[in-house]
Amino acid sequence: MTEPLLAARPADTEPEPEPDAAEVSGLWTDAWRQLRRRPLFWVASVIILVLLVMAFFPSLFTSIDPRATDLAGSGSEPGPDAIFGRDLQGHDVFARAVYGAGPTLAVGVLATLGTVLVGALAGLLGGFRGGWQDSLLSRFAEIFAGLPFVLGGIVILTTFNPPGQPVPESRLIFQVVTTITVLSWPIAMRIMRAATITAKQQDYVKAARALGAGPLRIVFRHILPNTLAPVLVYATIQLGAFIGAEATLSFLGIGLKDPVVSWGVMIAESQDRVAQIPHAILFPAGFLVVTVLAFVMLGDAVRDALDPRGR
Amino acid sequence: MSEPILQVRDLVKHFPVTRGVVFRRTIGHVRAVDGVSLDLHPGETLGVVGESGCGKSTLAQVLMRLTPPTSGTATFEGQDLFAKRGADLTAWRRDMQIVLQDPYTSLNPRKTVGDVVGEPFDIHPEVAPKGDRRRRVQELLEVVGLNPEHIRRYPHQFSGGQRQRIGIARALALRPKVIVCDEPVSALDVSIQAQVLNLLSDLQREFGLAYLFIAHDLGVVRHLCDRVAVMYLGSIVETGTAEEIYTRASHPYTQALLSSVPVPDPSLRGRREAIRLEGDVPSPADPPSGCRFRTRCPKAAPVCAEDPPALEVRDGTDHPAACHFAAPPHLVRAD
Numbered sequence: 001m002t003e004p005l006l007a008a009r010p011a012d013t014e015p016e017p018e019p020d021a022a023e024v025s026g027l028w029t030d031a032w033r034q035l036r037r038r039p040l041f042w043v044a045s046v047i048i049l050v051l052l053v054m055a056f057f058p059s060l061f062t063s064i065d066p067r068a069t070d071l072a073g074s075g076s077e078p079g080p081d082a083i084f085g086r087d088l089q090g091h092d093v094f095a096r097a098v099y100g101a102g103p104t105l106a107v108g109v110l111a112t113l114g115t116v117l118v119g120a121l122a123g124l125l126g127g128f129r130g131g132w133q134d135s136l137l138s139r140f141a142e143i144f145a146g147l148p149f150v151l152g153g154i155v156i157l158t159t160f161n162p163p164g165q166p167v168p169e170s171r172l173i174f175q176v177v178t179t180i181t182v183l184s185w186p187i188a189m190r191i192m193r194a195a196t197i198t199a200k201q202q203d204y205v206k207a208a209r210a211l212g213a214g215p216l217r218i219v220f221r222h223i224l225p226n227t228l229a230p231v232l233v234y235a236t237i238q239l240g241a242f243i244g245a246e247a248t249l250s251f252l253g254i255g256l257k258d259p260v261v262s263w264g265v266m267i268a269e270s271q272d273r274v275a276q277i278p279h280a281i282l283f284p285a286g287f288l289v290v291t292v293l294a295f296v297m298l299g300d301a302v303r304d305a306l307d308p309r310g311r
Numbered sequence: 312m313s314e315p316i317l318q319v320r321d322l323v324k325h326f327p328v329t330r331g332v333v334f335r336r337t338i339g340h341v342r343a344v345d346g347v348s349l350d351l352h353p354g355e356t357l358g359v360v361g362e363s364g365c366g367k368s369t370l371a372q373v374l375m376r377l378t379p380p381t382s383g384t385a386t387f388e389g390q391d392l393f394a395k396r397g398a399d400l401t402a403w404r405r406d407m408q409i410v411l412q413d414p415y416t417s418l419n420p421r422k423t424v425g426d427v428v429g430e431p432f433d434i435h436p437e438v439a440p441k442g443d444r445r446r447r448v449q450e451l452l453e454v455v456g457l458n459p460e461h462i463r464r465y466p467h468q469f470s471g472g473q474r475q476r477i478g479i480a481r482a483l484a485l486r487p488k489v490i491v492c493d494e495p496v497s498a499l500d501v502s503i504q505a506q507v508l509n510l511l512s513d514l515q516r517e518f519g520l521a522y523l524f525i526a527h528d529l530g531v532v533r534h535l536c537d538r539v540a541v542m543y544l545g546s547i548v549e550t551g552t553a554e555e556i557y558t559r560a561s562h563p564y565t566q567a568l569l570s571s572v573p574v575p576d577p578s579l580r581g582r583r584e585a586i587r588l589e590g591d592v593p594s595p596a597d598p599p600s601g602c603r604f605r606t607r608c609p610k611a612a613p614v615c616a617e618d619p620p621a622l623e624v625r626d627g628t629d630h631p632a633a634c635h636f637a638a639p640p641h642l643v644r645a646d
Binding site (some may be wrong): 026027032077202204206208209210211212213216221222225226247306307308309 | 400413419421431
């Protein structure tokens, strides 16, 4: 994942000293130098790039309409007619998987971004400030952590979308992302808060304060680089979990729904007939696994690159 | 003697002990520093010695303005240290710096040595123009005996002694007048300790630094300190020149500390009378009445439980000690 990196950038690049271009060194430049040499990073990046192209321009990959049904071919095996076969409704599984990449990635990536940004900021603030601000934030987070995911999702989504009313696709995606973020940020906050409290007590923070460093410099230059790793790992794992969560909401009929296609919707639709039409669930599940794997590999590579001890 | 650069009077730092999560109540105080007064003159080294938990490091942190004092005053070059705010405080930090104890946690593992030593210039940009910083950092590395080519390495690529030199270079960057050394060698191998101590004394000569040198071992500070203050449970129990303390210690606690310094010559071993302290340091949350040291003192008498002894010069001694029965060491043996 790259979003926590981006979050650190604005405050980080600004006070960077500018030695001659050839001599540049520092955590981020060294990390990039390290990343470029990792095959794992390139494999993950290529997969993610392909998925992004698929999300934005699905028509490049298939000319078949994902919503076209061929009831005569319902459940037909993969073959020259439909390379991934057809599902119960006679949809082309490949076309649906391609068109499903966009909403799936949008939900997965945006929900991860939202969860990590909200949670990490709250965790940084609570862990760094401590005292009543920390208590307030932690208790507030516990309220959300205490809500069961499915129940919370049902309440939020049915409140905003009374059943039976058609909702535009982008608004639905936004609502699903918001729901997941609202119900999941406390975990990211706890991870970040714990890491921040650990980093805050280190002597290098004391030394920086003795030098006269302000709180912004301490947070962005000293604490954040040392707390990114656990959040990065959490984010890459959560990405897959969020795509799954979206499928759960879809299955309950409150998440994305027809005509919006997503891998979660496809899996939810097909899971009653795994035995009869296995390809209708295997192909979207395969796409999902490859996507999650690519993000996990990317997160792993970035985390390693950010740890100078591993070089 | 010249005007003291740092003057501390009756400094007190109590940490509240609280209980309860929602409704916090204070159930007591840990008296980490309890009425410490000391003077530090330009260019001298004042050793502050005491066991773990006696408040030495808290004293350093309060003086570095990392944590606020409970009461007491301190002046730096005549100005009230604890009244400094904002830009005034930041400007003062250039004059007083700290070298921390543990070289393994005092350097940010994700910053290059160049960034660590260069950070003072980022925070105080007026000290060095931007284009000049790299050269200044390399100079500093050279001054502390490190290879200036290693500017792009990370802390984990250095040994403990080298890391401590990096910490010293960082403290030195702003050309301070006073450096607080908070047990700078106690985490290092004995063979490396001497190197770092020699470096510190060379730097003192070169830059005219004053050190407030905190240690838990009288042996370590012996050849570095001009004056020594011995701390016990948050208070100074004896203070004097290095010679007075090392040859004519009059407080039983100092005498016990001195007798625990290892004797290098085996033939002399066992000849010296060893004073062994029994028991542990009492809790600073609930210190003994009267003299703090009486629970472990070989000379304790009923008066010690009632009347806390003042830090003053007594008959038969030539420097202040906080003991009713302060006496030079040979009198102890006659006891």
